[in-house]
Amino acid sequence: GAVVSQHPSRVICKSGTSVKIECRSLDFQATTMFWYRQFPKQSLMLMATSNEGSKATYEQGVEKDKFLINHASLTLSTLTVTSAHPEDSSFYICSARDGINSLTGLFGQGTRLTVV
């Protein structure tokens, strides 16, 4: 069945380095993917919406130069946290939808990013 796979599940990186998180749709094509961020004990906040083949739309307050999103194919979107700082440490989750049943409500398993 349709699944959203996110990788890696955990990553630790040093300050100043970049980290790439992948979000893949399995058994369906995702024309739209969403990236969320979740702080400890808090809800999910939408960071950006990416549509295949076009630039991502970022939510207010999200630095697009820091959080680079690429949605180059119908099954893969990537989020790259550039020049990471400790305050970027968080839980990042992606969600994907196809073009027909556009409200599948499927989420990846999330990525725990720790910047040291």
Added chain:
Amino acid sequence: AQSVTQPDIHITVSEGASLELRCNYSYGATPYLFWYVQSPGQGLQLLLKYFSGDTLVQGIKGFEAEFKRSQSSFNLRKPSVHWSDAAEYFCAVAPNQAGTALIFGKGTTLSVSS
């Protein structure tokens, strides 16, 4: 703007007792409604969703939710809670429109006592 309110931050119920988690939404039309569960350090698992039709929706793990348009509510229920149900529960809405993201409530932490 659309919003989701989960009035209860933390609920504790005894194992075997019934559970109801509240969710209210603010939206002009009938939105698409979701309930998710999240265990610590894990992603979101979809419990159930409501798009249209029967207002009582059955989900996985014995959960159900009822959409009440007059109250703008979509409360989650379970008749008998198990210790493994302890987790964070999120209600979410999406406008009746393709390509839009979900809007989440702040979540309710469920603790189960023995």
